[in-house]
Amino acid sequence: MKTFPMFLTMTDRRVVILGGAEQATQKCRLMLKTDARIEVFAPRLDVELQALADAGRITHRTGPITADALRGAPLVFVGTGCPGVDAALHAVASDAGALVNVVDQPDLCDAMTPAIVDRDPVVVAIGTEGTAPVLARQIKTTLERMLDPRLGDLAALAGRLRDYAARRLEPGQRRDLWRWVFNGPLRARHARDGDVPVARAIKDAIRSGAVPAAAPAPVALVGAGPGASDLITLRGVLRLQEADVIFYDRLVDPGVLELARRDAERVFVGKAPGCHAWPQDKINAVIVAAAKQGRRVVRLKCGDPGVFARGAEEAQALQGAGLDYEVVPGVTAASGAAAAVGGFLTERGKSDTLVLTTGRCADGNGIPDWVTHLTRRSNVAVYMGVAAAPDIANSLSRAGILDEVELTAVSNAQRPDQKILRCDATDMVAALDQAGIESPAILFLSRRDASVAQQQVQAAPRRLVAV
Ligand code: SAH
Numbered sequence: 001m002k003t004f005p006m007f008l009t010m011t012d013r014r015v016v017i018l019g020g021a022e023q024a025t026q027k028c029r030l031m032l033k034t035d036a037r038i039e040v041f042a043p044r045l046d047v048e049l050q051a052l053a054d055a056g057r058i059t060h061r062t063g064p065i066t067a068d069a070l071r072g073a074p075l076v077f078v079g080t081g082c083p084g085v086d087a088a089l090h091a092v093a094s095d096a097g098a099l100v101n102v103v104d105q106p107d108l109c110d111a112m113t114p115a116i117v118d119r120d121p122v123v124v125a126i127g128t129e130g131t132a133p134v135l136a137r138q139i140k141t142t143l144e145r146m147l148d149p150r151l152g153d154l155a156a157l158a159g160r161l162r163d164y165a166a167r168r169l170e171p172g173q174r175r176d177l178w179r180w181v182f183n184g185p186l187r188a189r190h191a192r193d194g195d196v197p198v199a200r201a202i203k204d205a206i207r208s209g210a211v212p213a214a215a216p217a218p219v220a221l222v223g224a225g226p227g228a229s230d231l232i233t234l235r236g237v238l239r240l241q242e243a244d245v246i247f248y249d250r251l252v253d254p255g256v257l258e259l260a261r262r263d264a265e266r267v268f269v270g271k272a273p274g275c276h277a278w279p280q281d282k283i284n285a286v287i288v289a290a291a292k293q294g295r296r297v298v299r300l301k302c303g304d305p306g307v308f309a310r311g312a313e314e315a316q317a318l319q320g321a322g323l324d325y326e327v328v329p330g331v332t333a334a335s336g337a338a339a340a341v342g343g344f345l346t347e348r349g350k351s352d353t354l355v356l357t358t359g360r361c362a363d364g365n366g367i368p369d370w371v372t373h374l375t376r377r378s379n380v381a382v383y384m385g386v387a388a389a390p391d392i393a394n395s396l397s398r399a400g401i402l403d404e405v406e407l408t409a410v411s412n413a414q415r416p417d418q419k420i421l422r423c424d425a426t427d428m429v430a431a432l433d434q435a436g437i438e439s440p441a442i443l444f445l446s447r448r449d450a451s452v453a454q455q456q457v458q459a460a461p462r463r464l465v466a467v
Helices: 022-031 047-054 083-095 133-146 151-168 171-183 185-193 195-208 234-242 280-292 311-320 333-340 389-398 425-434
Strands: 014-018 037-041 058-061 075-078 099-102 115-119 122-126 219-223 245-248 265-268 297-301 325-328 353-358 378-383 405-411 419-424 441-447
Touching (some): 022 047, 022 075, 047 058, 115 151, 122 133, 151 171, 171 185, 171 195, 185 195, 219 311, 234 297, 234 325, 280 311, 311 325, 333 405, 389 425, 389 441, 405 425
Parallel strands (some): 014 037, 219 297, 245 265
Antiparallel strands (some): 378 441, 405 419, 405 441
16 A cells, blocks of 8 residues: 555644635535635635635635745645646645645645545545546445445434443443444434434433344354455355454455454464364364354355355354354355356256265265266366376276366466366376466366366367466
8 A cells, every 4th residue: 555544633623725726626625524724825716715715614815825834734735727836836835744635646645635435424535546536436436325325424323322322331232232223223214214213212222221132143154255355245245244253264365354344353263284274173162162252253164165165064063052053155166167267067958967076075985986976968076176186087097988088177266376277187187287286276077078168268279278
């Protein structure tokens, strides 16, 4: 980040605007949203600024613009309409020790004005460091649609009742109170009916201490999706934002964790390279313990929590401890990998059966029967299959079908270091090695013609599609 967003206290701060025409007026309109004392330096004011001066909302100064005249103003806007004059005034304002914003000259700005979604006192500021103002406006439009016009009034009401709630309620009850206000039907009621009925309901709840206790939230087993952070579902994001603690695995994209609340505890329970994995019973125990403390728990797993993720064992442990759980599905790696090569998991007329299988099973369970899964019309997606590639090739060879099978392998699907390989199964062990395909990867196996992704990548060289 070259710039850092902060909210400055403006009450009674002196803000100076240099210029008396349209550019200055625009900055003035922005500053009038705040409690700052606004001074405009210009020989003459346009009609709008003059009207504001006449109404006493800004102070008009006509004296010379010197560093002394500007001293003590923490923020100076420069917008005379003449770039040369603006550059000279920038130097003067900098001399005076102010943070300076020069209209349309990002290189001369110590402070940039963001695009703002204004639900005062709820304010969202969007900045792109001057790279993409159009994008900032698009984001603003999206947020404007998301946030109810009265949301600021509700926040202000909560602010007025905060002390009262603090005097009468325990911290846990207060959290429940504000969750009830902001997450529950009260928020919708406020959007519809405004302050009066909602203020009454909140005061009644505080006075009687009868805050509708949030039903203990079930532990959410959330799918983070494969690779890229934007492949999580909206429901997954919501659960993350509500979570007090998040237990996550190695393959979860770090960008997904960014979507959680800043103060949420993040606990890594995966297997770091070269280290022992957390044993499953230890993971179960920490999840159960956190939920029993009344914390909102998210167990975040890459892909879908129901696919090779040991979700069932965690769900059983929770149930055994008398705790509820919820499964929030995710995009599984096979979907992410097929999409990465522009392919399809099933194709009408070609492949009507999709098998998700693994290269690694529970100890003592042997290996899956890849041969049986590989019919003429199936696609077989093998998870955790790279290390098992020699075993897979041997099985196919023993069944006499090795030379009928094609492989599409995608490692690190949906990540910048994604690799794709397409080859005949006869070559697969060497080809995987040569192409540098390592875990995490999906191996798609299909008998010729019933392919997952092959149709899409046929134009590329047969052996190595893309690395
Ligand atoms: N629950 C996950 C699977 C976890 S098992 C899901 O639904 O996708 C771990 C295996 O998933 C890895 O060994 C690999 O086979 C696969 N995998 C996970 N992320 C992947 C990715 N970004 N690209 C390719 N394979 C991935």
